[in-house]
Amino acid sequence: MKHTTTPLNIPIDKLAKPSQDRVCLAAVIRVILPLHREGIPLPTPVFSYDIIGRHAPSDNGPSNTxxxxxxxxxxxxxxxxxxxxxxxxxxxxxxxxxxxxxxxxxxxxxxxxxxxxxxxxxxxxxxxxxxxxxxxxxxxxxxxxxxxxxxxxxxxxxxxxxxxxxxxxxxxxxxxxxxxxxxxxxxxxxxxxxxxxxxxxxxxxxxxxxxxxxxxxxxxxxxxxxxxxxxxxxxxxxxxxxxxxxxxxxxxxxxxxxxxxxxxxxxxxxxxxxxxxxxxxxxxxxxxxxxxxxxxxxxxxxxxxxxxxxxxxxxxxxxxxxxxxxxxxxxxxxxxxxxxxxxxxxxxxxxxxxxxxxxxxxxxxxxxxxxxxxxxxxxxxxxxxxLTKALNDSRQQLDILGNRRSSPADCREYLMQLSLHFHKVCSAAVEGRYEGIYFKYDSATTFTPQSPCAVRRLRAMVQKLNANFSEKLRKSGHTYFMERSGEAIPSEIDGDMPIPSPNPTKPVKLSRNESLRWVVKAIIRNRGRELQGNFNPLIIGELFWEQSARWGSIATDHIEDVVDVCRRFLHELLQDLCPKDVQSRLSSSHIEDAVRARSAAAVKELEQLLVDLREHPINYNHYYTETIEKCRMKRESQSLAKCVENATIHTPLPGCQSTHTSASIDIDRLCREFGQSRNPDMDVYGCEIALDGLIAIYKVFQKVFDANVTIQVVERHVIRDLESVFSPLTVSRWPESDTTDLASEPATIMRQRAFLEDRISKLNIGHDILRKVIKGTVC
Missing domain, CATH: 3.40.50.300 (P-loop containing nucleotide triphosphate hydrolases)
Known part of the structure; x- marks a missing residue:
């Protein structure tokens, strides 16, 4: 077998060391030489050994084979x-x-x-x-x-x-x-x-x-x-x-x-x-x-x-x-x-x-x-x-903290910037311009005051609440629901018979006779020197007050609902724009006071409207007389229809085997029965007229009250200029002590800001490094 020679690159000066070093070197050679003779590849770096036989540092420090x-x-x-x-x-x-x-x-x-x-x-x-x-x-x-x-x-x-x-x-x-x-x-x-x-x-x-x-x-x-x-x-x-x-x-x-x-x-x-x-x-x-x-x-x-x-x-x-x-x-x-x-x-x-x-x-x-x-x-x-997700999350958290707020000037500048952003978003919500990420809406969410994303669309939510108020006032605002058709005209009215007591939560249904008895009781207790069949015209006001008694509570509930939605909107907006410490201070010391002031002004305006309602009704709207005329004509048309039916004569057709007949009206009988259909009882007649007047004035004033509550109360005192509760003009009027108290950073926020800034700095560097590699040919 032919052996190749691989030189062991050992510095000659190492052979001049003491015997212990030579023994160590000999041990190395005994291990390597058999492997070398068998043709096994060997590592070829320059070996140097210290006195204890370990792989020693070179002149430049720890070596790396x-x-x-x-x-x-x-x-x-x-x-x-x-x-x-x-x-x-x-x-x-x-x-x-x-x-x-x-x-x-x-x-x-x-x-x-x-x-x-x-x-x-x-x-x-x-x-x-x-x-x-x-x-x-x-x-x-x-x-x-x-x-x-x-x-x-x-x-x-x-x-x-x-x-x-x-x-x-x-x-x-x-x-x-x-x-x-x-x-x-x-x-x-x-x-x-x-x-x-x-x-x-x-x-x-x-x-x-x-x-x-x-x-x-x-x-x-x-x-x-x-x-x-x-x-x-x-x-x-x-x-x-x-x-x-x-x-x-x-x-x-x-x-x-x-x-x-x-x-x-x-x-x-x-x-x-x-x-x-x-x-x-x-x-x-x-x-x-x-x-x-x-x-x-x-x-x-x-x-x-x-x-x-x-x-x-x-x-x-x-x-x-x-x-x-x-x-x-x-x-x-x-x-x-x-x-x-x-x-x-x-x-x-x-x-x-x-x-x-x-x-x-x-x-x-x-x-x-x-x-x-x-x-x-x-x-x-x-x-x-x-890394990108962590960077975006950290940036969002730092954005919520806003600019540094260490000096009074920093605090005022921060509040000015915050109020400017607040004013812009709040104004858009009040006007119904839902542009931007803040107004993004999840279509799967029910549009209710309990939904945060629904509350952000403030104008739409207020419109919904106003519509609910109008519907509730129309369906449940009256004390009595009076049946006006389908019953015979009573020949007399017993004013001593009891009338169902009013229900505070929903209207009480009255038959036609019960409605007339309710009216006749009012006529009796308000009778003056008027002739029989006439009535004191002031009883229309008394009947109206009793019939509209629930308007005040319905309107009060509506105002509270709108104020609560506005309060939630303002808190949600502050929560989105500023850190919790600033949000809690602004909410407790300023925003909440402004909301309470608007609520108080709205309640005061409502009280004035209710005071007006307790006065004798004043009306110049022709809708009142038109309604009375419609009530009278409806009552007479029902009576005429019955008389026509009674005066109609059906004659079988000559030579016809079917049941078909020819109809003719006995005009004399029709006139006679229609004339007799009018009730001779003057009290019944007076009650009918008074009831018609009540129905007419109630319809007129219901529309007026509905408009007054939604415009004069809700719009004027609660919604309008809502963005002014925290605007740059408002901030400019605050003394320096107030701006410092509201916006100064606590130690925890300072530490959090330093942590986020350091985190973002690291993430930015890492993001740039990875982005370059991802765009390259390696990955």
Whole structure:
């Protein structure tokens, strides 16, 4: 077999180091040389080793082996750089961004997988990386650097948050990482000796690594799931770890790297149950099997894990992958040694039956590269839509807050702008010009005063209420409903017979005889020196007062309904135009006073109308006499029709076998019966005349009262110039103290404004970044 020679590019000065260094170098050569002779491709970077045999920093800071570059092609780097830029805007708390999350049970090898993927030598003692979530943010930078900070949990008190947020360290040598992480744990309260210490924390350790060759990538290592309480680990800690895991893996844009250890039956490892809860189809989960070298070769456990790796048992659409982590004895080996040992194992063990793309850390990088790229590429349009929606919502909230209101001048300017907008919209609603988004109406909504969108169309709602008032006044405004036809003319009237008592809610129906008895009682108690058959003309007014007694309550209810609709309209408009603090102050101190003043003026005007109604009726409308004449002619036409029927003679046709007859009218009999149809009783005659006068004057005054209430009361005092209750002219007359009291921002609003402005700034940057990529050829 012909062997090719691959030079090991090791600086010659390294061979001059002390014996310990030479022993380390010899160990590297012993591992690499057999692989080289077998023709296995080897990584070709320049290796340098420090005194403890770890991959050492170069002169420019922490080095990054060329194997990391396999994570991204040019197109992949462009897409992932886009997400990194969006993440850098600080949008993680607003939007779920694509990321890789390493999750699994305690001691499953999660941190080792993450370390091998990123080639960052995290401290391995005391399981430091399993006590909290660790976010590794890799980004492009001109120089190599490593920044560590702690992101406090939202549920911490403000004082603790501020203390934690002050923590931050930047280093250029990985050797300083253990001491920095010790400080971070102290800040989080982990491992402290006081009573407030805990084993785990909801806080997040953020490790940001920058460098010119670093890929734009975010990886998260989660605390391992714990099954039972142990010494130093409480039931609360067990639940806390599960809560942290659920929060991360449930995010729809997270690729879950579910790590299971071959040293334990995978049926007993709950991480598989957890990821299938949030990802039942396995669309964003990749299973990773660790520690395959710990399983006896040829055993049933090994066969089960080989079957699992083939995706034959627990199926994930993303499949499975097997990696060999460093053993305890290999803890001080370099990443190159680790990779070489892993390659040798998968070449010689029973796991060699698996496809090369499903084993080893190098193929895992390439696999994750494709998975992450396709996942991010698919999510970018959705992320752009979510970001646009969040941006529009934030802008709308900031618009409601209006301009800044810190000084008296700011307050007056704000109120002037607010009143100008208020005046414009209110004027349009009063005039019935429903243009603009404010008047958008849902056609499926019933047009009632209870509907907010119906109330916004104020003129239409007032018209509807006026029509309802007019209809109610016509149908239910009278005390008695009097039957005027279908009964014989009584020969006499018994004024002592009782009349049904008035009903306060609906008219009482009276027959013709009962109507005449009601009138005759009024004639009797108002009789003066008038002759028999005549009546005191003032009884028309008395009958009218009793018949129209319900007008006042109906009109009062109508005014209250209109005022209530106007009040709701004004509050809805203020709610739409300004923040709650300004709305409540304006409503309580000004708007409500203006509405009450308009209501009082309307009620006062109504009282004047009712006073006029209690006076003796005055009328110059010819409709009154026309109505009386119509009543008389209707009564006489009914009587004439009956007399014609009685005077009609039906004669059979000669020689006709049918029932047809010829009709003729006996004129003498008709005249005689029609003349006798008039009631000789003078009281009955007087009652008929008085009743006709009542009906006529009631109809005239009902129309007048209807018009007066809708125009003089509702329109004049409630609706007209409603926009003037809060107009720029009104604001200009207010003293400075009033404008400051009404519009000054409380501390909560100032904080909310700062929050929204910061949020919008981040969203704008993220929106611009995504928009450029969406329009490009990448997506």
């Amino acid at each position: 060329l194997s990391l570059e396999a994570l991204q092609s040019d197109e992949q780097r462009m897409v992932l750089d886009t997400v990194a830029q969006v993440r850098k805007c600080g949008l993680e708390s607003i939007l779920a961004l694509p990321q890789l999350v390493v999750c699994g049970d305690q001691s499953a090898g999660k941190s080792s997988v993450l370390e091998a993927l990123t080639e960052i030598p995290f401290p391995r003692n005391d399981e430091l990386c399993t006590r909290f979530a660790t976010e590794i943010i890799m980004r492009r930078a001109t120089i190599e650097s490593l920044t560590i900070k702690v992101i406090p949990d939202d549920e911490r008190p403000i004082v603790e948050k501020e203390s934690i947020q002050r923590f931050g360290e930047t280093i250029t040598d990985f050797a300083e990482l253990p001491s920095i992480m010790d400080k971070a744990m102290t800040v989080m309260g982990i491992g402290a000796t006081n009573s407030q210490s805990s084993a785990f924390a909801r806080d997040v350790l953020s490790v940001e690594i920058g460098g010119p060759s670093r890929p734009q990538l975010t990886l998260v290592d989660l605390p391992g799931l714990i099954q039972n309480e142990t010494k130093g680990v409480t039931r609360a800690d067990v639940e806390l770890v599960r809560e942290i895991t659920d929060r991360y893996i449930s995010q729809p844009r997270t690729i879950c790297l579910a790590v299971v250890s071959a040293t334990n039956d995978y049926a007993n490892q709950p991480i598989l149950t957890e990821v299938r809860k949030v990802d039942p189809e396995g669309e964003r989960t990749l299973g990773i099997i660790t520690k395959p070298d710990r399983v006896p070769a040829g055993s049933g456990s090994e066969g089960a894990y080989i079957s699992l790796a083939r995706n034959e048992d627990i199926f994930f659409k993303l499949g499975w992958h097997v990696v060999k982590n460093r053993s305890f004895e290999e803890g001080d080996s370099s990443f190159a040694e680790r990779n070489a040992s892993e390659a040798s194992y998968f070449r010689l063990s029973n796991f060699s039956c698996l496809p090369k793309g499903n084993v080893g850390i190098d193929s895992l990088r390439e696999r994750l590269s494709k998975l992450l790229f396709e996942h991010v590429k698919q999510e970018l349009p959705k992320l752009h839509n979510d």
